[in-house]
Amino acid sequence: MTFAVHGLPVARGIAIGRAVLVVSSRIDVAHYFIKPSEVDTEIDRVRLARNAVAEELHKLQASVALMGPNDAPHELSALLDVHQMLLQDEVLTSGVKHWITDRLYNAEWALTTQLEVIARQFDEMEDEYLRERKADLEQVVERLLHRMKGTAAVLAPTPPRRKRAAEADSDDGEADPTALDPVDVPLVLIAHDLSPADMLQFKKSVFAGFVTDVGGRTSHTAIVARSMDIPAVVGARSASQLVRQDDWVIIDGDAGVVIVDPSPIILAEYGFKQRQGDLERGRLARLRHKPAVTLDGQRVELLANIEMPEDTVGAVRAGAVGVGLFRSEFLFMGRESQRLTRLPGEEEQYQAYRRAAEGMQGMPVTIRTVDIGADKPLDGKSTRSDTHLNPALGLRAIRWSLADPAMFLTQVRAILRAAAHGEIHLLIPMLAHASEIRQTLSLVDFARAELDNRGAVHGNVKIGAMIEIPAAALTLKTFLKYFDFLSIGTNDLIQYTLAIDRADESVAHLYDPAHPAVLRLVADTIAECNRAGKPVSVCGEMAGDIAFTRLLLGLGLRSFSMHPSQILAVKQEVLRADTSKLVAWAHAVIDADDPAAALAVAR
Ligand code: PEP
Numbered sequence: 011m012t013f014a015v016h017g018l019p020v021a022r023g024i025a026i027g028r029a030v031l032v033v034s035s036r037i038d039v040a041h042y043f044i045k046p047s048e049v050d051t052e053i054d055r056v057r058l059a060r061n062a063v064a065e066e067l068h069k070l071q072a073s074v075a076l077m078g079p080n081d082a083p084h085e086l087s088a089l090l091d092v093h094q095m096l097l098q099d100e101v102l103t104s105g106v107k108h109w110i111t112d113r114l115y116n117a118e119w120a121l122t123t124q125l126e127v128i129a130r131q132f133d134e135m136e137d138e139y140l141r142e143r144k145a146d147l148e149q150v151v152e153r154l155l156h157r158m159k160g161t162a163a164v165l166a167p168t169p170p171r172r173k174r175a176a177e178a179d180s181d182d183g184e185a186d187p188t189a190l191d192p193v194d195v196p197l198v199l200i201a202h203d204l205s206p207a208d209m210l211q212f213k214k215s216v217f218a219g220f221v222t223d224v225g226g227r228t229s230h231t232a233i234v235a236r237s238m239d240i241p242a243v244v245g246a247r248s249a250s251q252l253v254r255q256d257d258w259v260i261i262d263g264d265a266g267v268v269i270v271d272p273s274p275i276i277l278a279e280y281g282f283k284q285r286q287g288d289l290e291r292g293r294l295a296r297l298r299h300k301p302a303v304t305l306d307g308q309r310v311e312l313l314a315n316i317e318m319p320e321d322t323v324g325a326v327r328a329g330a331v332g333v334g335l336f337r338s339e340f341l342f343m344g345r346e347s348q349r350l351t352r353l354p355g356e357e358e359q360y361q362a363y364r365r366a367a368e369g370m371q372g373m374p375v376t377i378r379t380v381d382i383g384a385d386k387p388l389d390g391k392s393t394r395s396d397t398h399l400n401p402a403l404g405l406r407a408i409r410w411s412l413a414d415p416a417m418f419l420t421q422v423r424a425i426l427r428a429a430a431h432g433e434i435h436l437l438i439p440m441l442a443h444a445s446e447i448r449q450t451l452s453l454v455d456f457a458r459a460e461l462d463n464r465g466a467v468h469g470n471v472k473i474g475a476m477i478e479i480p481a482a483a484l485t486l487k488t489f490l491k492y493f494d495f496l497s498i499g500t501n502d503l504i505q506y507t508l509a510i511d512r513a514d515e516s517v518a519h520l521y522d523p524a525h526p527a528v529l530r531l532v533a534d535t536i537a538e539c540n541r542a543g544k545p546v547s548v549c550g551e552m553a554g555d556i557a558f559t560r561l562l563l564g565l566g567l568r569s570f571s572m573h574p575s576q577i578l579a580v581k582q583e584v585l586r587a588d589t590s591k592l593v594a595w596a597h598a599v600i601d602a603d604d605p606a607a608a609l610a611v612a613r
């Protein structure tokens with residue numbers, strides 16, 4: 011039966027595929043396709059792991075039998091029996107075989123997929139005792155996964171992106187994804203939550219789109235989705251409960267709708283929309299080499315936001331003239347699961363920043379110092395709520411850096427060294443106080459002196475601050491005095507101006523970029539910077555949203571930084587704009603009671 015789940019649209023386009031349900035803690039399990047010739051080997055890996063775990067449990071049972079009732083309660087022995095039973099369970103074994111043989115999933119992926127299928131059945135049981143056995147099943151699968159570590163024949167290669175349903179069929183315009191060979195079917199990921207660290211794993215995976223139950227429009231999960239340029243819906247509340255493993259799903263990333271088990275008519279309609287989207291992308295691609303100049307001759311700088319040095323490839327391909335925001339914290343995340351040192355050292359960071367500088371082929375790269383904390387924990391496991399009462403107002407970004415000067419100095423030294431290989435700008439997040447500014451700048455001086463003492467080669471950097479706290483926007487004079495450039499982080503500026511947690515879907519309807527207070531702060535910051543002759547850009551999501559391009563141009567903005575996937579659409583807006591006609595209109599919009607309505611009125 012067809013039904014729809016509504017959420018927040020965060021990354022544009024349509025994806026049609028089969029659902030893969032994954033719990034966040036298991037996203038670091040490798041997801042890749044094996045060759046048909048590797049099916050037996052993968053099945054064997056599961057069998058060997060199962061034998062090893064059976065042996066392990068057997069030994070445990072034997073040692074429990076030798077213990078007295080005070081050392082080992084009776085329940086322990088019974089529990090181990092249950093684990094043995096679950097391990098040999100036919101539904102688990104045959105299901106895993108099915109995913110490997112028919113879908114060509116690697117063994118770990120097959121195992122976690124079948125775990126989801128069975129866990130769902132446990133959830134639906136009336137009997138509480140049986141329902142609680144889900145935790146036992148998870149432990150058994152955990153043991154199996156542990157045993158399989160290091161036995162993979164292939165180490166998760168970066169798989170080719172799966173065909174979109176529209177590309178997968180012939181050109182007859184009537185593509186029916188349900189008629190495809192099972193291994194050619196696009197897959198979409200459905201999860202309760204994905205942390206930014208999970209998203210890094212996800213970037214290397216095979217999925218054509220994703221849906222999460224939680225998250226807001228500018229949560230970091232949504233931001234990474236946008237950078238991947240795949241359709242995504244977040245804040246879909248109970249999607250992960252309603253969708254079942256392997257269901258056919260349409261993700262409409264433009265409308266924020268997830269359609270489950272679509273009828274043939276709906277499938278055909280969305281297949282058509284998907285092809286239209288592909289055609290539109292093709293048209294926009296022609297603008298790639300065109301300079302971004304308005305009708306009245308104003309040159310506009312379109313820069314890229316990146317998370318990893320490798321993202322520079324996409325940035326250059328999209329025609330970015332530099333990187334306006336390199337969110338360096340992604341180098342610091344998810345390291346535990348990759349068995350790396352807790353934090354990246356100076357040399358590792360230097361190599362990463364240097365790769366980014368070289369990747370941009372002489373164009374400027376703005377590296378923001380780490381913005382860890384709040385909804386960007388170091389590893390995916392620590393969630394927003396388990397550290398502090400109010401993490402968005404707590405120790406994040408520059409506050410985190412100033413609380414650990416050795417870590418901050420390491421990062422700054424790495425950035426200064428990389429500056430010898432290209433034009434690098436240093437950007438500081440979340441500043442609000444003059445004392446923080448002075449402390450930060452003296453640490454940068456200290457890092458420079460350390461490099462000089464060591465005789466290490468380093469380059470000059472321009473230093474900028476993010477304006478993302480209302481207090482900063484309201485004390486611009488101080489910022490203009492100390493910094494070479496400013497960059498407006500509208501994602502946080504909206505969050506802190508409106509007191510709306512940007513990651514919380516329950517208040518997402520109040521997260522309003524067009525709120526008059528937000529627009530006033532943005533407009534004044536741009537105007538003051540222009541008056542002072544200081545470069546200013548916007549690097550929050552507003553910069554890549556074409557609904558705001560003309561407004562920002564009218565307010566005097568000439569530098570926009572966004573995901574590479576948004577650059578061409580924004581460029582099209584720039585090419586069609588005449589800033590001389592936009593100034594009065596833009597000021598009328600920000601003075602209106604309801605700027606969103608005024609924005610919608612034709613200019
Ligand atoms: C912002 O707050 O607008 C911004 C660009 O930084 P981030 O989204 O990484 O917090």
Ligand code: MG
Nearest residue numbers: 478499501502
């Ligand atoms: Mg921010």
